[in-house]
Amino acid sequence: MEILKGLIKKTDAKIVLVVLDGLGDLPFKEGKTPLEAARTPNLDSLARKSALGLHIPVDYGITPGSGPGHLGIFGYDPLKINIGRGVLEALGVGLELKETDVAIRGNFATVKYENGSPVVVDRRAGRIPTEENQRLIKYLFENISKIEDAEIILKSGMEHRFVVVFRFPYKVPPEVETINDTDPQAVGKSPLKPVGKGEIAEKVSKIAEIFSQKVAELLKNEPRANYALLRGFSVKPALETFEEKFGLRACAIATYPMYKGLASLVGMKIIKFEGMGIKDEIEALKKEWQNFDFFFLHIKKTDSAGEDGNFEMKTKVIEEFDSFLLEILALNPSVLCITGDHSTPCILKSHSWHPVPVLIHSPYVLGNTSERFTERECLKGELGIFYAYKLMPLLLAHAKNLKKYGA
Amino acid sequence: MEILKGLIKKTDAKIVLVVLDGLGDLPFKEGKTPLEAARTPNLDSLARKSALGLHIPVDYGITPGSGPGHLGIFGYDPLKINIGRGVLEALGVGLELKETDVAIRGNFATVKYENGSPVVVDRRAGRIPTEENQRLIKYLFENISKIEDAEIILKSGMEHRFVVVFRFPYKVPPEVETINDTDPQAVGKSPLKPVGKGEIAEKVSKIAEIFSQKVAELLKNEPRANYALLRGFSVKPALETFEEKFGLRACAIATYPMYKGLASLVGMKIIKFEGMGIKDEIEALKKEWQNFDFFFLHIKKTDSAGEDGNFEMKTKVIEEFDSFLLEILALNPSVLCITGDHSTPCILKSHSWHPVPVLIHSPYVLGNTSERFTERECLKGELGIFYAYKLMPLLLAHAKNLKKYGA
Numbered sequence: 001m002e003i004l005k006g007l008i009k010k011t012d013a014k015i016v017l018v019v020l021d022g023l024g025d026l027p028f029k030e031g032k033t034p035l036e037a038a039r040t041p042n043l044d045s046l047a048r049k050s051a052l053g054l055h056i057p058v059d060y061g062i063t064p065g066s067g068p069g070h071l072g073i074f075g076y077d078p079l080k081i082n083i084g085r086g087v088l089e090a091l092g093v094g095l096e097l098k099e100t101d102v103a104i105r106g107n108f109a110t111v112k113y114e115n116g117s118p119v120v121v122d123r124r125a126g127r128i129p130t131e132e133n134q135r136l137i138k139y140l141f142e143n144i145s146k147i148e149d150a151e152i153i154l155k156s157g158m159e160h161r162f163v164v165v166f167r168f169p170y171k172v173p174p175e176v177e178t179i180n181d182t183d184p185q186a187v188g189k190s191p192l193k194p195v196g197k198g199e200i201a202e203k204v205s206k207i208a209e210i211f212s213q214k215v216a217e218l219l220k221n222e223p224r225a226n227y228a229l230l231r232g233f234s235v236k237p238a239l240e241t242f243e244e245k246f247g248l249r250a251c252a253i254a255t256y257p258m259y260k261g262l263a264s265l266v267g268m269k270i271i272k273f274e275g276m277g278i279k280d281e282i283e284a285l286k287k288e289w290q291n292f293d294f295f296f297l298h299i300k301k302t303d304s305a306g307e308d309g310n311f312e313m314k315t316k317v318i319e320e321f322d323s324f325l326l327e328i329l330a331l332n333p334s335v336l337c338i339t340g341d342h343s344t345p346c347i348l349k350s351h352s353w354h355p356v357p358v359l360i361h362s363p364y365v366l367g368n369t370s371e372r373f374t375e376r377e378c379l380k381g382e383l384g385i386f387y388a389y390k391l392m393p394l395l396l397a398h399a400k401n402l403k404k405y406g407a
Numbered sequence: 408m409e410i411l412k413g414l415i416k417k418t419d420a421k422i423v424l425v426v427l428d429g430l431g432d433l434p435f436k437e438g439k440t441p442l443e444a445a446r447t448p449n450l451d452s453l454a455r456k457s458a459l460g461l462h463i464p465v466d467y468g469i470t471p472g473s474g475p476g477h478l479g480i481f482g483y484d485p486l487k488i489n490i491g492r493g494v495l496e497a498l499g500v501g502l503e504l505k506e507t508d509v510a511i512r513g514n515f516a517t518v519k520y521e522n523g524s525p526v527v528v529d530r531r532a533g534r535i536p537t538e539e540n541q542r543l544i545k546y547l548f549e550n551i552s553k554i555e556d557a558e559i560i561l562k563s564g565m566e567h568r569f570v571v572v573f574r575f576p577y578k579v580p581p582e583v584e585t586i587n588d589t590d591p592q593a594v595g596k597s598p599l600k601p602v603g604k605g606e607i608a609e610k611v612s613k614i615a616e617i618f619s620q621k622v623a624e625l626l627k628n629e630p631r632a633n634y635a636l637l638r639g640f641s642v643k644p645a646l647e648t649f650e651e652k653f654g655l656r657a658c659a660i661a662t663y664p665m666y667k668g669l670a671s672l673v674g675m676k677i678i679k680f681e682g683m684g685i686k687d688e689i690e691a692l693k694k695e696w697q698n699f700d701f702f703f704l705h706i707k708k709t710d711s712a713g714e715d716g717n718f719e720m721k722t723k724v725i726e727e728f729d730s731f732l733l734e735i736l737a738l739n740p741s742v743l744c745i746t747g748d749h750s751t752p753c754i755l756k757s758h759s760w761h762p763v764p765v766l767i768h769s770p771y772v773l774g775n776t777s778e779r780f781t782e783r784e785c786l787k788g789e790l791g792i793f794y795a796y797k798l799m800p801l802l803l804a805h806a807k808n809l810k811k812y813g814a
Binding site for chain 2: 027
């Protein structure tokens with residue numbers, strides 16, 4: 001992929017990448033996948049004149065999380081880039097990270113004290129309700145604003161989970177990722193002391209230790225959530241931006257924090273708009289059409305339905321997307337790509353390793369290989385089965401944004 | 408693939424890998440391959456509900472020997488691992504190698520003496536009958552038991568070929584693979600003096616020289632086989648075991664020494680059983696069902712038939728395997744994979760580079776892509792064409808033995 005950058009040329013092309021999260025699936029009751037069961041007249045018609053295939057998100061047999069899944073379709077080899085757990089969790093709760101931040105996952109836990117030392121009784125504090133979590137985080141936030149030169153930022157997640165960010169007045173090096181989790185991974189054990197390698201990592205470890213002590217002191221009278229275990233110390237990865245890598249001014253149209261966060265990691269502009277529906281996203285796309293070269297449009301609910309094993313819902317979300325397809329095509333994009341970041345088969349109720357259908361619409365395709373946009377029809381397509389991180393070069397090529405390589 | 412190890416989880420899954428040696432083929436007289444000509448009602452039925460594809464054993468255009476062919480389907484990239492010729496030959500004649508062994512291929516040769524120096528007249532001693540070889544090896548074995556601190560182990564191969572192992576009281580380093588062959592590769596030339604780089608390699612070279620002299624002395628009155636040329640000095644490669652790599656307790660059910668040897672190189676347990684038939688192998692599989700997670704079942708005769716250009720025989724072996732398929736399925740394996748280690752087309756009478764049909768049966772496949780398990784029908788399958796060393800991650804995924812990568 002090193003050669004790509006030298007071949008990039010700027011054009012007026014507009015590229016739309018629609019990601020239906022967790023799109024790929026397996027046969028359900030009557031032997032059909034949601035894409036096969038859905039009535040999608042517009043997608044069917046588009047499929048017949050488009051290039052089809054399937055992408056492998058990470059590698060054969062590997063089931064990706066949302067991070068690696070999106071990095072791949074954004075053109076970054078997910079086997080070569082590591083996004084720390086703390087960073088992903090921070091993106092998931094909607095925190096905007098800077099280069100000066102250390103992001104850490106927190107779990108509220110229950111401890112008892114033996115000879116003055118905490119011993120873990122429940123690593124998840126009985127999975128306290130999210131509302132209780134929010135009350136505690138508000139209280140902690142009001143009482144811990146700064147430790148040494150680190151500003152403390154706190155945000156609740158679901159149940160016992162939260163995120164803490166230490167924001168420094170200077171850039172933080174990756175060495176802080178050497179800091180161990182304080183979670184001892186078992187009840188009956190004491191929380192571990194955080195220790196890291198390197199001057200800054202030692203300093204961050206010290207701050208983490210003080211933070212844990214302050215939390216324990218502030219929550220000492222709580223019946224369940226009287227301690228915080230810290231995991232996944234990490235920093236925002238230093239990724240080449242989408243514009244540096246592909247020469248595209250890119251924006252993200254998404255409703256969930258995680259996907260806005262992932263897009264912002266590669267430097268995409270996050271579009272603000274009202275509403276959570278596909279309709280609202282399409283409106284945002286139209287509104288921003290003149291302002292960018294590349295539009296990442298993320299639709300979450302295919303994945304949620306797959307995770308719930310809700311075949312009918314997944315089918316319905318696909319049909320809903322189909323009903324908006326003509327509005328996207330009316331914008332006359334140079335290249336329209338429709339795919340997913342991974343498969344979420346309803347029968348598995350989880351992400352999976354299965355290749356994901358891809359459709360590339362442009363004037364420069366063979367087409368006429370397949371009848372519909374489904375897993376099985378995509379197998380007949382001209383793109384074959386390919387690694388997800390090869391998708392971006394294909395989109396650039398179809399947009400005529402790549403020069404010839406060599407003479 | 409460095410990430411794979413971190414994703415492995417232990418389950419109760421049972422995985423069966425059936426390797427029909429040299430399975431892939433090309434059209435014969437009536438335009439059909441053996442898989443196409445064979446009547447295989449059970450395989451046909453299984454194929455319709457399985458994931459199909461083809462694997463490339465080593466790389467495009469590369470014809471593998473049995474070593475690289477099996478390493479690939481065992482999940483080891485055969486381009487990155489070297490198994491020395493002496494080691495492969497030793498495995499082929501059924502010698503069990505230790506880390507303290509140097510394995511060497513021997514050829515009986517005919518030499519004449521000029522001014523007291525041997526000059527090669529026939530590098531293969533007129534391809535003496537195997538029985539004559541066995542008589543000579545027995546005689547040599549009785550008369551050369553030890554040279555310096557090396558125990559000498561000898562075993563006949565076919566015609567002029569044999570294997571000699573120097574067994575030391577200590578582990579032997581890979582530097583002995585620097586020792587040159589003593590075979591001058593042409594008649595009219597003197598055998599070469601073995602020379603190696605490194606202290607142990609020098610010592611082994613010296614022992615090899617003494618061994619050659621002793622053989623020449625003992626065989627001086629033989630009319631044809633009066634000398635031994637030595638080739639392929641090598642040591643057992645230090646491979647990560649199958650259990651270390653994939654977390655699976657694995658066993659091998661095979662009838663030929665070479666395949667038992669290859670399986671033992673990756674740490675599989677070799678199952679002992681009576682008989683040489685597919686029926687006997689299936690019985691062994693049933694008997695060991697409770698004792699392992701992974702079963703490598705090797706069927707040799709598809710390859711032998713291909714090597715003989717015997718289309719009818721290859722077809723018959725496939726039909727025989729088909730007749731046992733329901734017995735394997737009755738064990739209810741979590742994942743059943745049927746493939747070959749390479750192609751052995753009858754029209755070539757040799758191994759070839761052609762991709763090899765693969766079938767993966769599990770509840771987590773698309774299926775319904777193809778009518779039968781044949782080369783051409785596998786081209787329509789959901790697995791596409793992929794490198795053989797990606798097969799193991801796929802089998803682990805279908806067995807649900809892999810965790811999600813990244814959050």
